[in-house]
Amino acid sequence: xxxxxxxxxxxxxxxxxxxxxxxxxxxxxxxxxxxxxxxxxxxxxxxxxxxxxxxxxxxxxxxxxxxxxxxxxxxxxxxxxxxxxxxxxxxxxxxxxxxxxxxxxxxxxxxxxxxxxxxxxxxxxxxxxxxxxxxxxxxxxxxxxxxxxxxxxxxxxxxxxxxxxxxxxxxxxxxxxxxxxxxxxxxxxxxxxxxxxxxxxxxxxxxxxxxxxxxxxxxxxxxxxxxxxxxxxxxxxxxxxxxxxxxxxxxxxxxxxxxxxxxxxxxxxxxxxxxxxxxxxxxxxxxxxxxxxxxxxxxxxxxxxxxxxxxxxxxxxxxxxxxxxxxxxxxxxxxxxxxxxxxxxxxxxxxxxxxxxxxxxxxxxxxxxxxxxxxxxxxxxxxxxxxxxxxxxxxxxxxxxxxxxxxxxxxxxxxxxxxxxxxxxx
Amino acid sequence: xxxxxxxxxxxxxxxxxxxxxxxxxxxxxxxxxxxxxxxxxxxxxxxxxxxxxxxxxxxxxxxxxxxxxxxxxxxxxxxxxxxxxxxxxxxxxxxxxxxxxxxxxxxxxxxxxxxxxxxxxxxxxxxxxxxxxxxxxxxxxxxxxxxxxxxxxxxxxxxxxxxxxxxxxxxxxxxxxxxxxxxxxxxxxxxxxxxxxxxx
Numbered sequence: 001x002x003x004x005x006x007x008x009x010x011x012x013x014x015x016x017x018x019x020x021x022x023x024x025x026x027x028x029x030x031x032x033x034x035x036x037x038x039x040x041x042x043x044x045x046x047x048x049x050x051x052x053x054x055x056x057x058x059x060x061x062x063x064x065x066x067x068x069x070x071x072x073x074x075x076x077x078x079x080x081x082x083x084x085x086x087x088x089x090x091x092x093x094x095x096x097x098x099x100x101x102x103x104x105x106x107x108x109x110x111x112x113x114x115x116x117x118x119x120x121x122x123x124x125x126x127x128x129x130x131x132x133x134x135x136x137x138x139x140x141x142x143x144x145x146x147x148x149x150x151x152x153x154x155x156x157x158x159x160x161x162x163x164x165x166x167x168x169x170x171x172x173x174x175x176x177x178x179x180x181x182x183x184x185x186x187x188x189x190x191x192x193x194x195x196x197x198x199x200x201x202x203x204x205x206x207x208x209x210x211x212x213x214x215x216x217x218x219x220x221x222x223x224x225x226x227x228x229x230x231x232x233x234x235x236x237x238x239x240x241x242x243x244x245x246x247x248x249x250x251x252x253x254x255x256x257x258x259x260x261x262x263x264x265x266x267x268x269x270x271x272x273x274x275x276x277x278x279x280x281x282x283x284x285x286x287x288x289x290x291x292x293x294x295x296x297x298x299x300x301x302x303x304x305x306x307x308x309x310x311x312x313x314x315x316x317x318x319x320x321x322x323x324x325x326x327x328x329x330x331x332x333x334x335x336x337x338x339x340x341x342x343x344x345x346x347x348x349x350x351x352x353x354x355x356x357x358x359x360x361x362x363x364x365x366x367x368x369x370x371x372x373x374x375x376x377x378x379x380x381x382x383x384x385x386x387x388x389x390x391x392x393x394x395x396x397x398x399x400x401x402x403x404x405x406x407x408x409x410x411x412x413x414x415x416x417x418x419x420x421x422x423x424x425x426x
Numbered sequence: 427x428x429x430x431x432x433x434x435x436x437x438x439x440x441x442x443x444x445x446x447x448x449x450x451x452x453x454x455x456x457x458x459x460x461x462x463x464x465x466x467x468x469x470x471x472x473x474x475x476x477x478x479x480x481x482x483x484x485x486x487x488x489x490x491x492x493x494x495x496x497x498x499x500x501x502x503x504x505x506x507x508x509x510x511x512x513x514x515x516x517x518x519x520x521x522x523x524x525x526x527x528x529x530x531x532x533x534x535x536x537x538x539x540x541x542x543x544x545x546x547x548x549x550x551x552x553x554x555x556x557x558x559x560x561x562x563x564x565x566x567x568x569x570x571x572x573x574x575x576x577x578x579x580x581x582x583x584x585x586x587x588x589x590x591x592x593x594x595x596x597x598x599x600x601x602x603x604x605x606x607x608x609x610x611x612x613x614x615x616x617x618x619x620x621x622x623x624x625x626x
Contacts, residue, residue: 156569160590163568170607182470186479188504188563196473283499283506285569287589303591308566308607364591 006033030220035238036245037226039407043117044224044245045252046110052253053103054212058205060096061145068148070198072191075150076279094268100142101271102260104294107135115325116346118334119225125326127218130211132322137208139295139319144201146292150194151276156289158197159189164315167308188282228406229334230399237403288363296360297353301379303364304372314376321383328383330391333399341394342386349382479503484626486618489557497574499562502625506562506570507613508586509623512597517555519584520546520598528609529601535612544609549598551617559615559623560599564588566606571595586610 007025009015018025067086069078082089111131114120120128143161147154162183168176185192223232232238239245263270271293275286291299301318305311333339336346352375359375362368400406485502489509492498497510512520525531525543532541533548542548551557564571566588572578573586573595581587581594583602588594593606600609615625 156590160567160569163566166568181475182473184475185473186475186504189568190504192476192479282504283501283570285589289569289590306605308605 003029003033003035005029030216032240032242034220034241035223035232035235036241037224037232037403038237038239038244039226039228039403040224040245040248041227042248042252043109043113044226045249046106046113047219048249049106049253049256050103050110051212052257053099053106054205054208057096057099057103058209060092060099061202061205064092064096065202068198070148070195072150072194072280075148075194079149091264094264097272098260098264098268100145101292101294102256102263103138104142106256107138108294111135111322112350115349116336117225117227118229118329118331118336120326121329121334122326123222124218124225127215127222128326129323130215130218132319134208134211134215135322136319137204137211141201141204141208142292142294144197144204147194147197148201149276150280152278152280152284152286153273153276153289155189155280155282156285157291158193160289162189162193164302164308164312167312170309190282225334226403227335227337228400228403229338230403230406233402234404290361293357293361296358297356298360300356300360300372301376303360304369304376314380318379321380325383325387328387330388331394331396332391333396338397338399339390339394340397342390345382345386345390348378352378352382484624487623487625488621489623490621494556496576499574500625502561502613507625508558508560508562508574508599508610510558510560510574512550512556512558516584516597517546517550520549520596520600523596523598523600527602529604530607530609532609533612534609536614537612537616544598544600546598549600549609549612554617558597558599559625560610560612562586562610564590564593564606565601565608565610566591566593566604571610 005025005028007018007022007028009018009024014024017023064082067078067082067089069075079093082093084090086092114128114131143157147158162180165179165183166176168179170176181187183193184190185196223238226232273290273292278286290296298315298318302311302315305314331339331342336343356372356375356379359368359372364372400410482503485500487498487500487507487509489498489511492509492511494511495513497508499506499508501507523546525545528544531544533544535542535548537552538548547555549558551559562570562574567590569588569590571586571588571593573580579587581603583594583596585595585597585599585602588606591605592603593601594603595606595610596602599612601607613625615623618624
C-alpha cells in the first residue's frame with residue numbers, strides 16, 4: 001500500500017548510495033516498514049514459504065546441474081551417480097525432488113487461501129492473474145524437471161503429455177503431428193527432447209522469479225487483503241511488516257521446513273513412483289502411467305472427458321479458467337467467512353479437488369470414471385455457474401465495521417452501530 | 427526518447443494528411459517488425475527434427491525367422507515397428523469384420539492413397555496377406571500396445587491392447603475400442619525379397 005517513505009540513511013555511505021540507487025530505501029519501505037493488516041492469520045504465511053521454496057529449488061537445482069548429464073545414455077546413470085558418489089548428492093537430489101512437492105503443497109494452500117478470502121477481487125485482479133501465471137510456469141517447470149532422470153515414468157509421462165498436442169490433428173490435419181515433432185526434435189521422444197527439456201527446465205525458474213517480483217509489486221500497491229476482507233481504514237489497523245510478520249512468517253517457515261525435512265530424511269521416495277528407478281525403455285510402456293501427485297486432479301479431468309481433443313481442452317481449461325475468477329465472482333463481499341451460501345460450495349470445491357486427485361491415480365473404469373465425470377462437471381460449474389449466480393442471490397452476513405472491531409469485538413463501536421451500513425453489502 | 431510535447435509533424439494543425447515523417451515512422455516500424463519476425467524463424471525451426479534424425483529414414487529387416495503366429499518389433503525413426511506373421515485364423519477374423527463395425531474407416535496406410543478404406547487387404551502387405559507391418563504406437567497418446575510377445579494380453583479382438591488407457595486393436599491393427607481415434611499407422615515399406623523388408 002502506498003505510504004510515505006520512512007527510510008533514514010544513517011551513514012554517509014548510505015546517503016551516497018541512496019541518491020544514486022535507492023535500493024536500501026526500497027527494501028526498507030517494502031519489507032521492513034511496510035504497513036500490513038494487524039489481523040493476518042497463518043494462511044498468510046505461505047507467500048514467504050513459497051519465496052523460500054523457489055530459492056531452495058534454484059539453489060539445489062543449480063548444483064545438481066553441475067553433475068547431471070542430459071543425454072539419453074547418460075541421464076539415468078548420472079542421477080544414480082549423484083545419489084551414490086557425489087558428496088551430499090543424495091541430500092541435494094532428494095531435497096530438489098521433495099522440494100518440488102513441497103512447493104506445490106504450499107502453492108495450492110496459497111491459492112485456496114486467496115479463493116477463500118476473495119483476494120482476487122478488486123483491486124487485486126492483476127496480483128491474482130500474475131499468480132495464475134506463476135502456477136502455469138511452475139507446472140511447466142515441474143513437468144520438464146520430472147523428465148530429466150530419464151526413468152520409465154519420466155519417458156512415458158513426456159510421451160503421453162506431448163502427444164496431447166497431436167489432438168490438434170482433428171482441427172487441422174497434420175498440424176498436431178508437426179507440432180509434436182517440433183517439440184520432440186524427432187519422430188519420437190528421444191535425446192533431442194531431453195536436451196531441450198533440460199535447457200528450459202533451467203530457464204523457467206528464473207522466469208518464475210521475474211513474475212514473482214511483479215506479483216509482490218502488485219501486492220504492494222493495494223497492500224494485503226486480510227481475513228475479514230475489509231479494507232484497512234486507519235493506520236492503527238496496520239503494523240509494520242518487521243518485526244510483526246517477519247517473526248510470524250519465520251515461525252511458519254520453520255514449521256514448514258520441519259515437515260519438508262521429515263519427508264526428505266524419512267520418506268524421500270514416498271511421493272515418487274518406483275517405476276522411475278527403471279531406465280527409460282522406448283519399447284516398453286509401464287502398465288500404469290501416473291503423473292506426480294500435484295498433477296493428479298488435472299489428469300483426472302483429462303481422462304474424464306471422452307475424445308482426445310475435448311479432454312485436452314478441459315485439461316487446459318481447468319487452469320486457464322482461474323484467470324477469469326475476478327470477473328466470474330459477482331459478490332462484493334471478499335471473505336467467504338461472511339458468505340453463508342457460498343461457503344458450502346467453496347468447501348465442496350475443496351473436496352472436489354482432493355477427490356479428483358485421488359481419482360487421477362486410479363484406473364479410469366466403472367465407478368471411478370463416473371465419479372470423475374461428476375466431479376469434473378462440478379469443477380467447472382463452480383467457476384462458471386456457482387460463482388456468478390450465488391454472488392447475485394446470496395445475502396451476506398453482517399460484516400464487522402472494521403478490522404479493529406473484528407479483532408477487539410464490537411464494544412469499541414458506539415451504540416448506534418445498528419445504523420452503520422455494513423461495508424460491502426449490496 | 428521522443429518528447430511528446432514537441433510536435434513531430436511539421437505543421438500539425440494543417441490537416442490529417444500523412445506527412446513525410448509519418449511515412450518514415452510507419453516504414454521503419456514495419457521494417458523492424460518484419461525483420462524481427464524473420465529473425466525469430468531460425469530460433470524456432472532449430473527445434474524441428476535435424477539432419478541426423480531425418481537420415482535414419484530407412485531400415486532393413488530380415489523376417490525369415492518369424493513363423494506364423496509370431497511377431498517381432500524393430501526400431502525405425504526411434505519408434506517401434508510391429509511386424510506380425512499372422513495365422514490363417516487371424517487373417518480370417520480380420521477379413522470377416524464388416525467395415526461398418528470399425529471406429530476408423532480409413533486404412534492409414536502410407537503406401538496407399540489417404541482415402542483407402544480400412545479393409546484387411548489395405549492393411550496387410552500387398553500380395554503377402556499374412557504379413558502386417560505397423561508403427562507400434564497407440565494413436566491415443568503414444569504408448570506401446572501389448573500383443574507382440576507370446577504371453578501378452580491381446581485384447582478382445584486378438585490384436586493389441588494398450589495398457590495406458592485401454593484402447594484395443596484387432597488382428598489387422600484397426601482400433602476397435604477407444605479412446606484411440608485412429609487405426610495403427612502403417613509406415614512406408616516394401617519387400618526387397620521374400621525374406622527382407624525395407625521400412626521407410
